[in-house]
Amino acid sequence: MPHVSRVWRHGILFVPVPETPARTDVSRITSLYATYCHRPAHPSILPIALFFGIISSVETSADLAERTLYTAHLEKKACISESAQCYHFEFVIDELESFPFISGQFISAVAPDANGKQQTRAYSIASAPKEGKSGNRFDLCVNRVEGGFFSNYLADLSIGATVKFHGPHGHFVLKAPVTDSIFIATGTGIAPMRAYAQWLFPESGEDRSEGKEIWCVYGTRHEPDLYYQEEFEALAARKPNFHYVSTLSRADNGWTGLRGYVQDHVATIVEERAAKLGQTLPLPAVDPATPPAELSFDIHSYICGLNNMVAGVREKLSSYGWHRKQIIFERYD
Numbered sequence: 001m002p003h004v005s006r007v008w009r010h011g012i013l014f015v016p017v018p019e020t021p022a023r024t025d026v027s028r029i030t031s032l033y034a035t036y037c038h039r040p041a042h043p044s045i046l047p048i049a050l051f052f053g054i055i056s057s058v059e060t061s062a063d064l065a066e067r068t069l070y071t072a073h074l075e076k077k078a079c080i081s082e083s084a085q086c087y088h089f090e091f092v093i094d095e096l097e098s099f100p101f102i103s104g105q106f107i108s109a110v111a112p113d114a115n116g117k118q119q120t121r122a123y124s125i126a127s128a129p130k131e132g133k134s135g136n137r138f139d140l141c142v143n144r145v146e147g148g149f150f151s152n153y154l155a156d157l158s159i160g161a162t163v164k165f166h167g168p169h170g171h172f173v174l175k176a177p178v179t180d181s182i183f184i185a186t187g188t189g190i191a192p193m194r195a196y197a198q199w200l201f202p203e204s205g206e207d208r209s210e211g212k213e214i215w216c217v218y219g220t221r222h223e224p225d226l227y228y229q230e231e232f233e234a235l236a237a238r239k240p241n242f243h244y245v246s247t248l249s250r251a252d253n254g255w256t257g258l259r260g261y262v263q264d265h266v267a268t269i270v271e272e273r274a275a276k277l278g279q280t281l282p283l284p285a286v287d288p289a290t291p292p293a294e295l296s297f298d299i300h301s302y303i304c305g306l307n308n309m310v311a312g313v314r315e316k317l318s319s320y321g322w323h324r325k326q327i328i329f330e331r332y333d
């Protein structure tokens with residue numbers, strides 16, 4: 001976990017030495033900045049991005065005083081995988097009538113550790129914004145990390161217990177207008193995909209997918225760790241333009257579904273789609289002089305999970321000539 005200690009107001013970025021991105025990895029620096037500062041990085045931060053090896057995700061009381069902290073109470077909790085110790089949570093923010101956010105964003109949960117220091121961790125909201133009387137509710141999907149502080153703190157919460165948080169934060173949101181899209185996740189990286197799917201295909205109300213083809217490619221090691229599988233399968237059965245592709249990297253003999261890593265199945269989707277549309281891969285490179293406002297793509301990918309997987313998928317998509325603006329991602333570690 002790149003425990004970015006904090007980004008000072010002057011724009012100085014601290015990241016731990018073992019996790020230090022290469023100094024030339026500008027996109028990683030700007031992504032860290034955007035994630036932790038909750039605003040896009042201005043290019044001027046780059047020359048002063050310093051790598052000091054300070055490992056902490058402690059927020060000072062001064063940092064927290066600047067945030068609006070909300071309190072949410074836990075209304076429902078379900079263990080959705082015993083083996084992975086993964087929990088689905090439903091929270092209610094009693095002090096608010098509605099909690100506006102965009103599907104794909106995260107909250108920063110805050111709690112004191114055993115030494116009384118305020119710890120902060122990001123958790124993707126696993127539901128789309130809810131309407132009406134439920135507008136102050138949101139879901140999380142969290143698995144225990146062995147030896148970790150916050151994941152265990154949440155996993156041990158009892159119904160009715162409260163959690164403080166600030167947010168919503170983040171830019172891992174769907175591009176507008178909606179295009180064909182591939183959602184790619186491993187583990188709890190499925191949380192923002194569930195939020196996207198609920199927003200695009202609400203159970204009641206208008207479908208927002210605009211008829212675009214949406215694939216959700218979800219990978220994990222073992223079958224019980226495919227979180228929300230029944231929901232995604234039900235959605236795929238209900239919506240012909242939603243395709244749920246689950247794959248296991250360490251399946252038992254009895255598993256009859258797909259095997260292997262997500263990038264292999266993403267490759268199949270990209271190649272079959274290109275063949276159907278008569279496109280040749282790799283796609284021709286976009287002229288680098290094209291102003292950002294004039295860039296437009298007929299497909300995007302949204303990748304969420306641990307860094308190794310995100311890097312593997314990005315590499316695969318880049319090899320097909322995909323432009324970096326088509327590849328939107330959120331790393332959990």
Ligand SMILES: Cc1cc2nc3c(=O)[nH]c(=O)nc-3n(C[C@H](O)[C@H](O)[C@H](O)COP(=O)(O)OP(=O)(O)OC[C@H]3O[C@@H](n4cnc5c(N)ncnc54)[C@H](O)[C@@H]3O)c2cc1C
Pocket residue numbers: 001035106121122123124125141142143145146147148149150151152170188189191330331332333
């Ligand atoms: C934007 C964003 C959204 C996130 N959303 C979610 C989410 O929806 N659900 C969720 O479960 N987590 C999510 N995470 C990860 C989460 O913030 C914490 O990192 C995770 O819960 C571990 O925190 P901890 O305090 O238990 O462990 P820590 O005390 O921080 O770490 C303990 C040890 O575990 C390792 N570690 C830290 N994180 C992970 C991890 N994710 N997997 C394996 N090892 C790890 C660390 O390197 C360290 O050695 C998200 C992270 C980010 C940046």
